[in-house]
Amino acid sequence: MRRSNPKCSGARKQRRLSEAQEIQLLDSWIEAGIPDPGTNPLAISAPPPDAPIGRTKDGGFSPYAGVRFFRQLPISQRTKDGLAPKYVEMSDIQRASLPHSLCGRDILGAAKTGSGKTLAFVIPVIEKLYRARWGPEDGVGGIIISPTKELAGQLFEELKTVGRLLQHMDETPNFECSQLQILVLDEADRILDAGFKTELDAIISQLPKRRQTLLFSATQTKSVKDLARLSLKDPEYISVHAESVTATPEQLTQLAIIVPLDQKLNLLWSFIKANLKSKILVFLSSCKQVKYVYEVFKKLRPGIPLKCLHGRMKQNVRMATYLQFCEETSVLFSTDVASRGLDFSAVDWVIQVDCPEDIPAYIHRVGRTARFRNAGKSLLFLMPSEKEMFTKLRAVEPKIPIKLKKAKEPVSVSALLSSLLVKFPSMQQLAQRAFVTYLKSIFLQKDKDVFDVSKLPIEDFAVSLGLSVTPKLRFLKRKSNVHRVSTETTEEVEASDEKSKVHNINAQATVRSDDVEDDVLLPKESPSFEPEGDKAELSTRILKKKKKLKINMHRPLGTRVKYDDDGNVIPPLAALADKETGDGSIDLGTVKERYEKLREAMKVRDKEDKLLHRQRLHDKRTKEKLKLKKWKEEAEEGDDRSESDENEQRNPKRTKIYFDDDDNDEVDNAKAAKRSDAVALAEQEALALELLRSMHS
Numbered sequence: 001m002r003r004s005n006p007k008c009s010g011a012r013k014q015r016r017l018s019e020a021q022e023i024q025l026l027d028s029w030i031e032a033g034i035p036d037p038g039t040n041p042l043a044i045s046a047p048p049p050d051a052p053i054g055r056t057k058d059g060g061f062s063p064y065a066g067v068r069f070f071r072q073l074p075i076s077q078r079t080k081d082g083l084a085p086k087y088v089e090m091s092d093i094q095r096a097s098l099p100h101s102l103c104g105r106d107i108l109g110a111a112k113t114g115s116g117k118t119l120a121f122v123i124p125v126i127e128k129l130y131r132a133r134w135g136p137e138d139g140v141g142g143i144i145i146s147p148t149k150e151l152a153g154q155l156f157e158e159l160k161t162v163g164r165l166l167q168h169m170d171e172t173p174n175f176e177c178s179q180l181q182i183l184v185l186d187e188a189d190r191i192l193d194a195g196f197k198t199e200l201d202a203i204i205s206q207l208p209k210r211r212q213t214l215l216f217s218a219t220q221t222k223s224v225k226d227l228a229r230l231s232l233k234d235p236e237y238i239s240v241h242a243e244s245v246t247a248t249p250e251q252l253t254q255l256a257i258i259v260p261l262d263q264k265l266n267l268l269w270s271f272i273k274a275n276l277k278s279k280i281l282v283f284l285s286s287c288k289q290v291k292y293v294y295e296v297f298k299k300l301r302p303g304i305p306l307k308c309l310h311g312r313m314k315q316n317v318r319m320a321t322y323l324q325f326c327e328e329t330s331v332l333f334s335t336d337v338a339s340r341g342l343d344f345s346a347v348d349w350v351i352q353v354d355c356p357e358d359i360p361a362y363i364h365r366v367g368r369t370a371r372f373r374n375a376g377k378s379l380l381f382l383m384p385s386e387k388e389m390f391t392k393l394r395a396v397e398p399k400i401p402i403k404l405k406k407a408k409e410p411v412s413v414s415a416l417l418s419s420l421l422v423k424f425p426s427m428q429q430l431a432q433r434a435f436v437t438y439l440k441s442i443f444l445q446k447d448k449d450v451f452d453v454s455k456l457p458i459e460d461f462a463v464s465l466g467l468s469v470t471p472k473l474r475f476l477k478r479k480s481n482v483h484r485v486s487t488e489t490t491e492e493v494e495a496s497d498e499k500s501k502v503h504n505i506n507a508q509a510t511v512r513s514d515d516v517e518d519d520v521l522l523p524k525e526s527p528s529f530e531p532e533g534d535k536a537e538l539s540t541r542i543l544k545k546k547k548k549l550k551i552n553m554h555r556p557l558g559t560r561v562k563y564d565d566d567g568n569v570i571p572p573l574a575a576l577a578d579k580e581t582g583d584g585s586i587d588l589g590t591v592k593e594r595y596e597k598l599r600e601a602m603k604v605r606d607k608e609d610k611l612l613h614r615q616r617l618h619d620k621r622t623k624e625k626l627k628l629k630k631w632k633e634e635a636e637e638g639d640d641r642s643e644s645d646e647n648e649q650r651n652p653k654r655t656k657i658y659f660d661d662d663d664n665d666e667v668d669n670a671k672a673a674k675r676s677d678a679v680a681l682a683e684q685e686a687l688a689l690e691l692l693r694s695m696h697s
């Protein structure tokens with residue numbers, strides 16, 4: 001039989017007593033200083049930092065509406081301890097909303113990205129449950145809904161920092177919500193939009209109507225319908241940056257660049273090569289785009305670690321990637337799964353390679369940089385057909401100060417990509433999927449002023465991805481007769497060829513502009529991976545009547561469009577033309593022969609690469625061994641070093657090797673997953689220990 005330790009139970013009783021006293025004090029303090037509804041605490045002049053806090057000498061309480069520091073708020077000592085020393089002075093949204101939310105009001109809060117909205121709702125949740133002395137037996141006391149798992153994970157970390165209450169709340173076996181005290185919707189406008197309707201309605205139907213509700217976002221809803229759905233009671237509308245001149249953080253430099261679809265990857269590559277020391281977040285429109293660009297760029301070894309994040313990845317790998325990107329200077333290719341709420345530290349650049357679907361999406365994406373008083377830069381790629389997006393961004397109120405820039409001709413990687421696709425046939429499928437899903441995503445976009453698939457250089461796009469055959473676009477054929485871009489028949493090929501030629505010429509005109517304004521966009525070196533490029537002289541003109549093969553013959557493996565003296569586009573695959581017929585049709589034998597040669601050359605090259613890599617690894621290991629040996633010898637000689645030096649000896653810094661082995665990927669992912677599991681395990685252990693300690697104290 002377990003006996004209770006009288007010392008322990010005494011301490012617990014004492015703690016409960018002092019908690020009860022603290023709660024009573026907090027309740028009275030909150031009641032005494034309750035701000036008038038509709039008032040803005042930011043407009044109230046702040047008391048001096050050394051003014052008394054809490055109960056005053058005259059038996060009253062210090063005011064808390066208008067204060068600047070967390071310690072001046074009527075919140076528990078434990079929360080104050082959790083906040084300090086990192087969080088001392090409140091941000092505007094915190095100052096404006098906390099006095100209202102702490103006294104139980106519903107809040108509809110809007111503030112720019114990175115302005116500290118998370119703490120503005122985490123603190124009231126924790127305090128409400130603390131003051132209600134919520135325990136596991138009471139069921140679920142608070143729910144915070146966020147649009148992505150990464151964001152939920154990040155919120156959980158933030159909660160853990162601020163409120164130790166979670167130690168006994170997070171694993172509550174009683175998932176009963178009938179007593180719910182407080183509901184939070186983070187990124188509220190996203191959660192309230194149609195995509196989440198079914199899930200949200202299902203959750204809300206389980207919740208009691210009598211509760212406090214907090215809604216926060218950088219781009220807020222005011223739709224009465226939405227508010228009715230959530231049964232908000234006289235909410236406080238707190239929009240701290242409503243008067244602001246800009247809708248985005250002031251420390252954010254925003255650029256846009258016009259770039260044709262088939263030049264996007266070239267520009268992206270050039271950009272990365274020119275910014276190897278920067279942490280870069282790249283947004284693409286679909287998982288498949290992300291996967292393809294990540295895979296091929298990795299093989300081209302840009303000289304900076306690359307990562308990818310999308311919804312199809314396993315959760316633990318996603319989480320590990322997110323954590324790694326927080327810590328490491330690298331390039332992260334991502335879908336919009338990373339566009340909202342995520343607080344990656346110190347991102348230098350946000351690059352939107354694919355245009356965001358609307359202005360809120362733009363604001364959230366660029367908001368991954370320039371967070372909380374830090375500076376940051378963003379670059380938006382717009383295709384010539386998407387120029388309207390620029391006009392819309394410039395027209396919005398409050399303003400988005402985005403400037404149009406021109407870039408020099410980027411380094412072309414298309415040829416390298418086609419070589420890769422020959423070398424790694426499995427990548428062809430990735431490229432095809434990226435091609436189709438991208439065009440489909442444009443086709444499905446709602447804003448037709450901006451997104452028009454019929455204006456895109458489809459054939460050139462395929463070539464730019466390294467594809468030698470343009471994949472079929474059934475969805476276009478089925479849905480519309482206007483968009484004549486399907487490649488299912490010879491006639492259709494011809495029609496779209498004409499179109500893509502026109503776009504190609506426009507594209508070249510834009511990209512070749514010499515009017516360069518921004519050095520950061522310029523490549524400093526060419527890619528190290530040399531293509532098995534075809535340098536065949538092209539001489540015949542394109543004739544389109546008969547074609548023996550339905551392949552994209554208008555651009556060779558990624559090379560640029562060339563023109564003859566009369567300004568006509570020279571067909572790049574003319575070298576493959578059937579010389580006997582002389583009609584420009586493709587000779588199957590020549591094609592086969594050519595590919596055979598190419599494959600052979602790639603094999604040789606591959607062998608050389610592998611040898612080189614093995615040699616490098618060998619040299620590196622030898623170097624490390626020598627280093628270790630030297631350290632050991634020095635240590636044995638009794639070198640009295642400082643403790644930190646010794647630690648360094650034990651963990652000599654490893655140089656990272658960027659290599660393009662297929663297997664490395666899975667190994668990386670597995671390692672990342674393991675690391676994330678290890679982190680989770682370590683956290684659980686720490687929690688368990690803390691629990692044990694508190695039971696025995």
Ligand SMILES: Nc1ncnc2c1ncn2[C@@H]1O[C@H](COP(=O)(O)OP(=O)(O)OP(=O)(O)O)[C@@H](O)[C@H]1O
Binds near residue numbers: 089090342
């Ligand atoms: N009062 C504060 N003092 C110092 N740092 C703070 C404070 N409040 C928040 N931060 C830090 O600012 C960063 C951004 O905060 P947070 O993620 O809450 O922004 P947000 O407004 O929710 O952004 P988003 O709209 O992108 O979700 C975080 O790193 C957070 O730790």
